[in-house]
Amino acid sequence: MLxxxxxxGLRPTLLVDSVKLNNELGTRVLIxxxxxxxxxxxxxxxxxxxxxxxxxPHLVTASSGNFGQALAYACQLTGKKCTVVMPETSxxxxxxxxxxxxxxxxxxxxxxxxxxxxxxxVLIELGTExxxxxxxxxxxxxxxxxxxxxxxxxxxxxxxxxxVPIGGGGLSAGLxxxxxxxGVDVKVFGxxxxxxxxxxxxxxxxxxxxxxxxxxxxxxxxxxLSVGKHNFPILKSGLTExxxxxxxxxxxxxRLLFMQANLKCEPTGALSLAALMANKERFEHKKPLVIVSGxxxxxxxxxxxxATD
Amino acid sequence: MLxxxxxxGLRPTLLVDSVKLNNELGTRVLIxxxxxxxxxxxxxxxxxxxxxxxxxPHLVTASSGNFGQALAYACQLTGKKCTVVMPETSxxxxxxxxxxxxxxxxxxxxxxxxxxxxxxxVLIELGTExxxxxxxxxxxxxxxxxxxxxxxxxxxxxxxxxxVPIGGGGLSAGLxxxxxxxGVDVKVFGxxxxxxxxxxxxxxxxxxxxxxxxxxxxxxxxxxLSVGKHNFPILKSGLTExxxxxxxxxxxxxRLLFMQANLKCEPTGALSLAALMANKERFEHKKPLVIVSGxxxxxxxxxxxxATD
Numbered sequence: 378m379l380x381x382x383x384x385x386g387l388r389p390t391l392l393v394d395s396v397k398l399n400n401e402l403g404t405r406v407l408i409x410x411x412x413x414x415x416x417x418x419x420x421x422x423x424x425x426x427x428x429x430x431x432x433x434p435h436l437v438t439a440s441s442g443n444f445g446q447a448l449a450y451a452c453q454l455t456g457k458k459c460t461v462v463m464p465e466t467s468x469x470x471x472x473x474x475x476x477x478x479x480x481x482x483x484x485x486x487x488x489x490x491x492x493x494x495x496x497x498x499v500l501i502e503l504g505t506e507x508x509x510x511x512x513x514x515x516x517x518x519x520x521x522x523x524x525x526x527x528x529x530x531x532x533x534x535x536x537x538x539x540x541v542p543i544g545g546g547g548l549s550a551g552l553x554x555x556x557x558x559x560g561v562d563v564k565v566f567g568x569x570x571x572x573x574x575x576x577x578x579x580x581x582x583x584x585x586x587x588x589x590x591x592x593x594x595x596x597x598x599x600x601x602l603s604v605g606k607h608n609f610p611i612l613k614s615g616l617t618e619x620x621x622x623x624x625x626x627x628x629x630x631x632r633l634l635f636m637q638a639n640l641k642c643e644p645t646g647a648l649s650l651a652a653l654m655a656n657k658e659r660f661e662h663k664k665p666l667v668i669v670s671g672x673x674x675x676x677x678x679x680x681x682x683x684a685t686d
Numbered sequence: 687m688l689x690x691x692x693x694x695g696l697r698p699t700l701l702v703d704s705v706k707l708n709n710e711l712g713t714r715v716l717i718x719x720x721x722x723x724x725x726x727x728x729x730x731x732x733x734x735x736x737x738x739x740x741x742x743p744h745l746v747t748a749s750s751g752n753f754g755q756a757l758a759y760a761c762q763l764t765g766k767k768c769t770v771v772m773p774e775t776s777x778x779x780x781x782x783x784x785x786x787x788x789x790x791x792x793x794x795x796x797x798x799x800x801x802x803x804x805x806x807x808v809l810i811e812l813g814t815e816x817x818x819x820x821x822x823x824x825x826x827x828x829x830x831x832x833x834x835x836x837x838x839x840x841x842x843x844x845x846x847x848x849x850v851p852i853g854g855g856g857l858s859a860g861l862x863x864x865x866x867x868x869g870v871d872v873k874v875f876g877x878x879x880x881x882x883x884x885x886x887x888x889x890x891x892x893x894x895x896x897x898x899x900x901x902x903x904x905x906x907x908x909x910x911l912s913v914g915k916h917n918f919p920i921l922k923s924g925l926t927e928x929x930x931x932x933x934x935x936x937x938x939x940x941r942l943l944f945m946q947a948n949l950k951c952e953p954t955g956a957l958s959l960a961a962l963m964a965n966k967e968r969f970e971h972k973k974p975l976v977i978v979s980g981x982x983x984x985x986x987x988x989x990x991x992x993a994t995d
Contacts, residue, residue, distance in 0.1 A: 391700060393722055396759065400786050412948040413702055450705065470945060477709050632985065636779060639721040639981035641950040672948035676941065680989035 386454075387422055388414050390528050398637035404661065406653060407536055408634075409529060410669040412642055416474065418598075418671025419525060419548055420447035420512065426521030428455040433508035437499060438462070439492040441597050442471030443671050444512030449480030460503065462496050468597070468675045487591055491602065513545025514605025522548050526555020529666070533561050536666035542648035543567035543576050543619060544599035546608035548670060553615035564663075567612070567619040568652035570594035570627070576604050576612070577619040585609050595624055595682075598645030598671065620652035627651045628682050634669065635683050643674040644682075695763075696731055697723050699837050707946035713970065715962060716845050717943075718838060719978040721951055725783065727907075727980025728834060728857055729756035729821065735830030737764040742817035746808060747771070748801035750906050751780030752980050753821030758789030769812065771805050777906070777984045796900055800911065822854025823914025831857050835864020838975070842870050845975035851957035852876035852885050852928060853908035855917035857979060862924035873972075876921070876928040877961035879903035879936070885913050885921070886928040894918050904933055904991075907954030907980065929961035936960045937991050943978065944992050952983040953991075 393408040411419035424447035428436065435458035438448050445461035452459035459480040463472065464487045475482055485495040500509055511518065525548070529539070541549045549567050556563050569576050573592025579585045587603040594600060604612060627644050630651035634640040649667035653660060702717040720728035733756035737745065744767035747757050754770035761768035768789040772781065773796045784791055794804040809818055820827065834857070838848070850858045858876050865872050878885050882901025888894050896912040903909060913921060936953050939960035943949040958976035962969060 391722070396724065397726075397783060397786060413700070415705065417706070417948050474706060477706060635950060635988075636985060639726050639950050641944060641948050676945060676992045679944075680993035683985045684989035 386425060387524060390414070390525060392532065393638050393640060395638040398633065401633065401637050402654070402657070404657060405664070406650070407664070407666040408638065408640070408669055409525070409666060410640055410642070411525070412640065412646065412669060412672030416443070416447045416450050416478070417673040418443040418447065419522060420444045420671070421450065422524050423512070423518040423521035423547060423551075424448040424451040425454070427510050427515065427517045428452055428457060430517050431508055433506065434458060435460070435503065435507045436510050437496065437503065437507050438510045438512055439496040440512045441600055442467050442475070443598055443673060445480065446471060446474040446478055448510060449475045449478035453479050460499065462492060462499055464492065468678065470675045471673055474673065511605065513547030513601070514607050516607055518547045519551045519554055519607060519611070522551025523555030523558065525668070526552045526559060530556065530559040530561045533563070536563070536664045538564040538566060538660065538663045539666045539668065540566045540568050540620070540649040540652050541668040542596070542599065542645050542670045543569045543604070544645065545601045546576060546604035546612050548668070549616060550608035550611040553611050557615070564617040565615060566617050566652065568622055568648040569619050570596045570599050570648065571621040571623055573599055573601070574621050575602070577621055579604055579609065580613065580616065580619055583613070596627055596645040596648055598643070599648065620656055622648055622651045622655060626655050628685055630654060632683050632685070640669065641679070642669045642672050646670045646672060695734060696833060699723070699834060701841065702947050702949060704947040707942065710942065710946050711963070711966070713966060714973070715959070716973070716975040717947065717949070717978055718834070718975060719949055719951070720834070721949065721955065721978060721981030725752070725756045725759050725787070726982040727752040727756065728831060729753045729980070730759065731833050732821070732827040732830035732856060732860075733757040733760040734763070736819050736824065736826045737761055737766060739826050740817055740819075742815065743767060744769070744812065744816045745819050746805065746812065746816050747819045747821055748805040749821045750909055751776050751784070752907055752982060754789065755780060755783040755787055757819060758784045758787035762788050769808065771801060771808055773801065777987065779984045780982060783982065820914065822856030822910070823916050825916055827856045828860045828863055828916060828920070831860025832864030832867065834977070835861045835868060839865065839868045839870045842872070845872070845973045847873040847875060847969065847972045848975050848977065849875045849877050849929070849958040849961050850977040851905070851908065851954050851979045852878045852913070853954065854910040855885060855913035855921050857977070858925060859917035859920040862920050866924070873926040874924060875926050875961065877931055877957040878928050879905045879908050879957065880930040880932055882908055882910070883930050884911070886930055888913055888918065889922065889925065889928055892922070905936055905954040905957055907952070908957065929965055931957055931960045931964060935964050937994055939963060941992050941994070949978065950988070951978045951981050955979045955981060
């Protein structure tokens with residue numbers, strides 16, 4: 378196969394080193410973009426690993442969108458059925474994408490009850506042949522995401538710290554585990570919206586803290602209630618720090634990626650560059666690499682955000 | 687160097703094979719994107735080859751923008767001075783980019799006289815240490831652009847026809863020469879805006895036909911008066927056909943690349959996919975590869991174009 382160079386059928390991450398972006402930032406930053414991964418985000422790494430590992434013929438998940446389409450495509454590739462429970466507020470492009478990969482969608486009102494509660498209802502309805510998959514809280518998810526670290530270690534001389542968007546903590550936990558497995562010492566920083574800073578609070582308190590309701594950040598991949606139980610011990614021991622990001626900083630980072638790196642990314646994907654921009658002095662003598670975790674965003678929303686000055 | 691894997695210091699083209707895009711089109715298309723090439727377009731391939739080959743300490747060019755910033759960066763890398771003659775109507779992002787790479791800009795009114803005439807004025811003013819470089823009509827430009835074919839032949843089983851945007855004809859001529867040098871038989875189609883179809887007219891007539899003035903297409907990289915003298919014989923013998931594209935088809939292709947492939951591209955870069963979309967039946971039993979030649983476009987213009995339904 379042409380583009381599937383990894384043993385796992387994944388597409389390699391795109392490394393971008395833009396002189397224009399570096400000039401604008403006044404510092405060199407390396408980007409690892411997952412926007413060209415199958416289904417447009419890193420989530421396919423996890424979903425494909427789960428679909429290959431599971432013996433169930435029908436997988437169900439609750440997802441704000443990216444894991445949903447990733448699991449739908451992974452199920453299509455492995456001959457399984459897929460049902461995705463999504464909030465009514467999910468972007469149109471994410472809904473259409475799940476359907477495009479043959480996934481069945483259940484749109485739910487997360488104001489009435491949580492995604493988890495909705496998921497239980499659907500599981501009871503669908504019966505025994507079905508397996509429920511967490512988008513972030515599952516060892517197979519962490520293992521799938523760790524393949525990104527396997528790729529990045531090939532360039533280990535070019536960076537010494539990684540900034541990664543954090544929602545449920547599946548990608549950051551995967552990176553920490555992957556770097557450790559490869560024996561590579563890299564500082565891993567999480568980048569989290571201040572509006573939903575449960576991960577930062579959890580690390581401070583030493584136990585998992587939950588948001589009362591889904592936070593209203595534009596970074597829809599980080600609208601999780603809390604980090605996963607499987608991820609928390611890994612984050613606790615392996616994460617250097619969580620950097621909290623304002624909403625307007627996310628927009629500024631999206632715009633900069635568009636203008637100076639020709640990179641279309643979704644709000645959640647820009648969290649890492651936003652964290653770098655807000656903490657430049659911290660990375661002045663470091664070689665930062667920022668993970669752009671995904672690129673799926675509606676045209677109308679994107680147009681509005683990049684046209685903001 | 688991390689990303690400069692080619693001997694020449696170029697960045698490899700990005701191959702994209704998007705299932706979402708294929709589903710939407712109803713046919714499989716492979717994309718080779720030059721939007722992450724240094725300076726954001728294929729033009730760096732040509733500019734760097736010229737800068738490495740020239741013994742002059744100061745290079746001057748007339749360019750609507752992409753060749754300008756490519757030459758400015760190539761000169762910065764090779765320790766030369768660079769002056770770029772640009773139309774006043776050039777996009778803000780392209781002007782800033784040339785300046786960002788240390789290039790000097792002369793903005794001119796192409797309604798008063800042609801870029802070529804303006805260029806002569808500047809050359810006379812700057813004196814003898816200066817060499818004038820054509821963005822498309824120069825053997826070193828063709829040779830530089832042919833490096834894209836050197837990369838693509840590694841995937842020769844995955845495509846049998848290539849669609850490439852055509853302005854001055856430098857990229858299409860380079861591809862034809864490059865495929866020939868590698869002994870690979872591929873059909874090369876040009877994609878040209880109907881508003882400035884001088885290349886199609888030239889092929890029909892068997893001699894170079896010029897537009898009377900710069901055509902008002904949104905594909906600003908194709909606002910050339912005519913194809914280059916060095917390119918024409920190559921195009922005449924090597925180009926299968928030129929496909930003419932309407933302005934609204936360019937916008938639709940840009941939007942599709944944004945939505946289904948997470949690819950930000952400039953109007954000129956979308957010519958090739960637009961040509962495919964308008965000629966689907968022609969490529970039904972073929973394996974088309976479309977070249978997305980560059981990604982540099984202003985945020986305001988882009989936002990307006992992708993938000994169009």
